[in-house]
Amino acid sequence: MVREALNEGGRLLAALARFIEGPLQALAADPLPSWNEGAVKQAIIGFVTRSTTEGDAGFIPPEARIATFDNDGTLWPEQPLVQGAFMLKPLRARVKEAPSLAKRQPFKAILEGDLTELSLMDKARLTKLLGETHAGMSEEAFTRDVRTFFQHARHPRWGVAYNQLAYVPMLELLRYLRANGFQTWLASAGGIDFMRVISEDTYGIPPQQVIGSQLKKSFDDAHAPPALRREARVSHVNDKAGKPVGIDEHIGRRPAFAAGNVRSGGDIQMLQYTRKRPRPGFALLIHHDDAVREFAYEEHDGASLKAARQGGWAVVSMQRDWRRIFDGTRVPDGNGGG
Numbered sequence: 001m002v003r004e005a006l007n008e009g010g011r012l013l014a015a016l017a018r019f020i021e022g023p024l025q026a027l028a029a030d031p032l033p034s035w036n037e038g039a040v041k042q043a044i045i046g047f048v049t050r051s052t053t054e055g056d057a058g059f060i061p062p063e064a065r066i067a068t069f070d071n072d073g074t075l076w077p078e079q080p081l082v083q084g085a086f087m088l089k090p091l092r093a094r095v096k097e098a099p100s101l102a103k104r105q106p107f108k109a110i111l112e113g114d115l116t117e118l119s120l121m122d123k124a125r126l127t128k129l130l131g132e133t134h135a136g137m138s139e140e141a142f143t144r145d146v147r148t149f150f151q152h153a154r155h156p157r158w159g160v161a162y163n164q165l166a167y168v169p170m171l172e173l174l175r176y177l178r179a180n181g182f183q184t185w186l187a188s189a190g191g192i193d194f195m196r197v198i199s200e201d202t203y204g205i206p207p208q209q210v211i212g213s214q215l216k217k218s219f220d221d222a223h224a225p226p227a228l229r230r231e232a233r234v235s236h237v238n239d240k241a242g243k244p245v246g247i248d249e250h251i252g253r254r255p256a257f258a259a260g261n262v263r264s265g266g267d268i269q270m271l272q273y274t275r276k277r278p279r280p281g282f283a284l285l286i287h288h289d290d291a292v293r294e295f296a297y298e299e300h301d302g303a304s305l306k307a308a309r310q311g312g313w314a315v316v317s318m319q320r321d322w323r324r325i326f327d328g329t330r331v332p333d334g335n336g337g338g
Contacts, residue, residue: 031176034169034323040284041321043314044173047282051256052180058279060256062181067257068211068247068270071188071195074261074286075170075203077155079295082162083130083190084118086149090133123189123239123266127213128232130191135232138220139193142230146197163202164330169322170259174203182257187211187247189239189266193230211246213238243270254281261286265303275311283313290318293325 035041050058051065072078091110094101101107106129109117118126134142150163158165174184186195186205192212199205214235217228238246247255247270258274260267262285271283285308289296299305308315318325 031179032169032172034172036321036323038321040314040316044282044284047257048176048180060279064253064256065180065182066185066251066253066255067177067182068185068187068255068274069170069174069258070260070267070270071186071190073263073288074259074267075167076162076165077294078263079119080115080156081119083194084115084126085153085162086146086194087118087130087133094133123213124234124237127191127215127234127237131215131230131232131234134230137230138227139230140227142193143197146194150198158331160330163198165326166202168324168327171203174205177257178204183209185209185211185251187238187243187258187270189213189237191215192238211238211250239266241269243267244273247273256281257284258282259284259286260304262288262299262304263297265299268304268307271313272307272311275313283308283311284316285313286316286318288318290325294318
């Protein structure tokens with residue numbers, strides 16, 4: 001009887017082990033654990049599987065596996081615009097030098113602590129303003145300023161450093177793509193030199209794989225040591241139709257995968273450029289519809305969502321598709337609660 005009981009116990013333990021083993025294996029094999037099961041997650045995994053399976057009609061040679069990502073609103077929050085927050089100190093310094101500026105926007109809003117004006121500003125104007133506030137500065141000095149900003153500045157809602165707010169589901173996606181032979185690039189309307197300082201530590205994207213808006217620079221060898229200096233003139237605005245141009249100039253290949261977000265329509269052309277390659281690429285659009293864990297906002301004309309419907313893009317609902325948004329060790333609950 002004892003032997004029978006032991007045998008029965010062994011069978012029960014074996015059955016329990018098999019019951020547990022399946023879900024554990026599935027969990028271990030899940031490349032996107034912060035994504036809820038659904039059409040978007042399955043579409044991403046299906047695309048990557050086809051892209052990396054030789055003989056499949058969707059196979060993409062390793063050298064052509066290029067993925068481009070917008071930054072603000074796609075990889076981290078854009079309320080407030082991070083580079084706008086970075087510009088607060090120099091803009092206030094300008095007002096101190098010329099008090100009459102206090103009555104003009106965006107200076108008036110900035111002095112009142114309102115970053116909305118900078119967030120809504122046309123990217124060409126914002127880039128020009130950045131040039132004016134940092135004209136003549138060497139690249140080394142600018143890099144030091146950026147590092148200091150990220151060390152000390154805190155997001156007004158969550159009270160953590162801005163670069164601690166990268167979206168966890170998107171970090172998983174970046175790693176998943178790289179694990180399958182994709183090069184991951186930043187292609188943002190933000191300043192290229194600003195993002196290069198933190199892109200590798202934040203996203204695992206090296207500075208040479210960052211594309212962004214640019215100021216003209218000049219080489220100064222009149223002083224020791226020689227240095228590149230920033231000018232107040234804009235060289236390239238990497239927004240809207242400028243994004244495919246920037247991608248072509250830096251990469252020389254059309255992306256096979258691209259991700260952007262709903263806000264100003266600034267990513268539409270990049271996603272169209274990716275989707276309409278000879279062998280259709282994957283276009284991913286992030287929709288901010290979760291006011292509890294992050295933010296909820298729309299475009300006044302709905303242009304990005306309309307383009308997504310027409311182009312067959314995958315649209316991410318932050319509310320439905322993401323199990324969590326932020327790292328729980330940095331933001332309460334890992335969900336942006338606060």
